[in-house]
Amino acid sequence: MLSYPERIGFIIFAIAMLLLTAFGFFQILRAIRRGHGDFPWRQYLGEWKERLKTQVINVGFNFPVFQNRPRVGLLHFMVFAGFSFYLLVNIVDLAEGYVDGFTTLHQGILFAPFVLAADLLSISVLVGMSALLIRRFIVKDKAFNIRENVLLNPKVRAGAIRRDSLIVGLFILVHVGSRWLGRAFALAGSGSGDWFEPTASVVASLFIALNLPHQVYEIGQHVTWFLALGLILAFFPYFVFSKHIHIFFAPINWLVYRDRRLAVTEANNGAGVKHMQDLSWQSILDSYACIMCNRCQDVCPAYAAGTPLSPSALEINKRYWLNENLLSFANGKSSPSLLDMAITQEAVWACTTCGACVEVCPVGNAPMVDIVEIRQMLINQGEPLDTNLQKSLENLGKQGNSFGQSARARAKWTQSLNFKIKDARKEAVEYLWFVGDYASFDGRGQNLSRQVASVFRQAGLDYGILYDAEWNSGNDARRVGEEGLFEQLAEHNIAALDKAKFSEGIITTDPHSMNALRFEYLKLGKQYRVLHYTQVLNQLLDEGKLKLKRQLDYRVTYHDPCYLGRYNRVTAAPRELLQRLGVTLIEMPRHGLGSFCCGAGGGQLWRSELVQDARPSELRIHEALSVLDGKTNEPNLINAANGGNGSNGNSAKNSVPLFVVACPKDVAMFADAVKTSGNEEKIVVKDVIELVVEAMQYPQRYVANQPYRGAEVEAGVARRFP
Numbered sequence: 001m002l003s004y005p006e007r008i009g010f011i012i013f014a015i016a017m018l019l020l021t022a023f024g025f026f027q028i029l030r031a032i033r034r035g036h037g038d039f040p041w042r043q044y045l046g047e048w049k050e051r052l053k054t055q056v057i058n059v060g061f062n063f064p065v066f067q068n069r070p071r072v073g074l075l076h077f078m079v080f081a082g083f084s085f086y087l088l089v090n091i092v093d094l095a096e097g098y099v100d101g102f103t104t105l106h107q108g109i110l111f112a113p114f115v116l117a118a119d120l121l122s123i124s125v126l127v128g129m130s131a132l133l134i135r136r137f138i139v140k141d142k143a144f145n146i147r148e149n150v151l152l153n154p155k156v157r158a159g160a161i162r163r164d165s166l167i168v169g170l171f172i173l174v175h176v177g178s179r180w181l182g183r184a185f186a187l188a189g190s191g192s193g194d195w196f197e198p199t200a201s202v203v204a205s206l207f208i209a210l211n212l213p214h215q216v217y218e219i220g221q222h223v224t225w226f227l228a229l230g231l232i233l234a235f236f237p238y239f240v241f242s243k244h245i246h247i248f249f250a251p252i253n254w255l256v257y258r259d260r261r262l263a264v265t266e267a268n269n270g271a272g273v274k275h276m277q278d279l280s281w282q283s284i285l286d287s288y289a290c291i292m293c294n295r296c297q298d299v300c301p302a303y304a305a306g307t308p309l310s311p312s313a314l315e316i317n318k319r320y321w322l323n324e325n326l327l328s329f330a331n332g333k334s335s336p337s338l339l340d341m342a343i344t345q346e347a348v349w350a351c352t353t354c355g356a357c358v359e360v361c362p363v364g365n366a367p368m369v370d371i372v373e374i375r376q377m378l379i380n381q382g383e384p385l386d387t388n389l390q391k392s393l394e395n396l397g398k399q400g401n402s403f404g405q406s407a408r409a410r411a412k413w414t415q416s417l418n419f420k421i422k423d424a425r426k427e428a429v430e431y432l433w434f435v436g437d438y439a440s441f442d443g444r445g446q447n448l449s450r451q452v453a454s455v456f457r458q459a460g461l462d463y464g465i466l467y468d469a470e471w472n473s474g475n476d477a478r479r480v481g482e483e484g485l486f487e488q489l490a491e492h493n494i495a496a497l498d499k500a501k502f503s504e505g506i507i508t509t510d511p512h513s514m515n516a517l518r519f520e521y522l523k524l525g526k527q528y529r530v531l532h533y534t535q536v537l538n539q540l541l542d543e544g545k546l547k548l549k550r551q552l553d554y555r556v557t558y559h560d561p562c563y564l565g566r567y568n569r570v571t572a573a574p575r576e577l578l579q580r581l582g583v584t585l586i587e588m589p590r591h592g593l594g595s596f597c598c599g600a601g602g603g604q605l606w607r608s609e610l611v612q613d614a615r616p617s618e619l620r621i622h623e624a625l626s627v628l629d630g631k632t633n634e635p636n637l638i639n640a641a642n643g644g645n646g647s648n649g650n651s652a653k654n655s656v657p658l659f660v661v662a663c664p665k666d667v668a669m670f671a672d673a674v675k676t677s678g679n680e681e682k683i684v685v686k687d688v689i690e691l692v693v694e695a696m697q698y699p700q701r702y703v704a705n706q707p708y709r710g711a712e713v714e715a716g717v718a719r720r721f722p
Contacts, residue, residue, distance in 0.1 A: 272377025375481025
């Protein structure tokens with residue numbers, strides 16, 4: 001199709017553009033390799049099947065893009081699918097331009113699948129991209145906004161991302177539109193349309209109806225060919241510095257994906273990071289894979305609470321600094337402190353380490369990891385800490401618990417039980433119960449622990465505890481950035497666990513402890529089978545060892561703790577247990593792996609109250625009320641002993657709805673949030689174990705607008721468990 005001068009000119013242009021692009025990519029790769037860590041070839045090769053599966057699901061089908069924004073995800077997939085297919089389209093078009101006699105026009109069944117796919121996917125791209133541009137520039141979706149109190153690169157604040165999106169969007173429209181129009185010119189020049197190119201044939205029929213000179217069709221084919229293929233070559237050098245370079249690096253990021261549950265504190269052996277080059281190479285790669293879609297910001301509890309933390313801004317700031325300083329950084333220049341150009345210190349300490357940003361990211365980024373490693377640097381440099389946080393860390397170091405209580409007081413909660421819990425250090429048991437700090441020292445947590453202990457005994461479970469040998473698991477100390485303290489706590493617990501005698505595994509009521517024992521201690525060479533107590537209760541029910549004597553008639557919503565759901569993938573067990581109890585479960589919009597954080601993680605429970613719009617726990621209570629409606633026709637007192645026919649004496653429509661949790665910290669966080677948000681008469685916070693006890697028909701009374709009367713229940717439980 002092309003003349004020889006056209007062919008030679010295009011080749012020269014292509015070589016020049018590709019050389020410029022290759023130079024840019026080479027500098028990016030050099031910049032990424034400045035990060036710490038080796039490329040674990042053997043590990044990746046050994047996991048090739050799982051990594052290929054990840055590529056197919058997350059890249060091929062764009063699965064993560066549909067999270068949170070399904071309609072936008074569909075538009076993105078329409079563009080992605082078509083633009084990906086255009087790699088083949090461009091190769092075929094190139095062949096048509098350079099190989100005399102080669103054409104896909106009117107070739108019948110031979111090229112039918114190709115030309116049909118090219119035609120329909122062209123429309124897919126044009127429609128999808130047009131809708132996305134309308135969303136950004138006409139509708140002006142607020143999801144693209146980043147608050148003024150968040151540190152953001154000045155160019156981005158001035159509209160650099162919007163300008164970049166417009167340039168890339170117009171390029172895609174012109175590139176795909178030119179090729180599609182070129183097919184219409186070709187079909188018109190042939191004198192007829194083609195059933196296998198339905199949309200281009202419609203335009204071709206209009207051209208034919210105009211009875212244009214044949215020369216017009218030939219010129220149209222040449223112009224659109226050069227627009228389509230020439231434009232993409234001209235775009236390549238710009239592509240290196242645009243936000244859409246994620247098209248290239250996102251698949252790589254998924255290919256080398258690391259399990260973010262094990263990714264904390266990878267850089268510099270726990271020394272922390274201060275500059276860009278201190279990060280791991282994967283964290284630098286994250287900035288190039290970033291879509292800048294702000295999905296991580298959407299789900300961040302710290303951002304929702306009004307703090308200056310935006311995980312999205314962190315990655316965007318890293319990326320824009322690299323764009324502006326790529327050559328010098330690749331050649332060894334040090335970056336400014338990350339606290340000066342990527343994220344503020346206040347934002348660093350606002351993170352709850354809930355992992356929501358990691359879970360929702362369409363390209364597998366982990367901004368949370370960067371934040372924890374910056375915390376490590378601040379700790380190691382002796383930066384002043386929040387007074388309460390500092391005191392809690394000192395307590396952990398001296399007493400092994402954040403409450404500052406003597407280790408001998410850890411098992412004091414067991415003294416009011418009418419039975420002795422086995423000491424797993426002295427006698428063999430099947431299960432070791434790692435109780436945790438809040439379940440051992442907090443008054444509300446102690447009430448729950450006594451109920452768990454009693455139910456285990458009633459079911460005949462052979463279990464024991466470590467008594468004063470148990471220390472805090474260190475999970476939150478590590479996420480605060482206190483790597484040395486984490487190792488101190490972990491080594492103590494590992495030594496105690498080595499001396500204990502248990503055959504079936506470890507039970508936890510605290511998801512934070514569960515995470516440390518399962519994943520963090522694994523790095524220290526210790527692998528344990530760790531179960532959440534809801535999993536054990538379901539097992540006991542399956543085996544017929546635990547008997548329920550009534551069905552509960554409550555409307556409830558269940559909150560997935562971050563470290564139980566997102567980190568440990570335990571979402572089904574609590575729901576299965578609630579289903580067995582007979583309650584009416586009404587899910588909140590954010591649940592399961594997409595649950596919203598209570599705000600306690602990452603050391604936030606130990607910090608002073610931050611100045612913010614609303615605490616994450618209060619936001620969560622409002623979310624619960626939005627699905628439960630908060631409509632009650634209560635008597636204020638709910639008497640669980642009533643209704644011998646299996647009812648609690650009040651129908652689900654009339655009782656105060658329950659906010660059910662499965663974590664001692666959640667009980668404390670949400671019970672306080674109910675009070676501070678003024679919803680004491682609208683919703684009651686309860687742990688799953690309280691409902692289990694009630695379903696076993698033990699005496700239990702509570703006033704809906706008052707804290708749970710633990711002593712009353714414990715007295716009833718003690719009578720039933722002599």
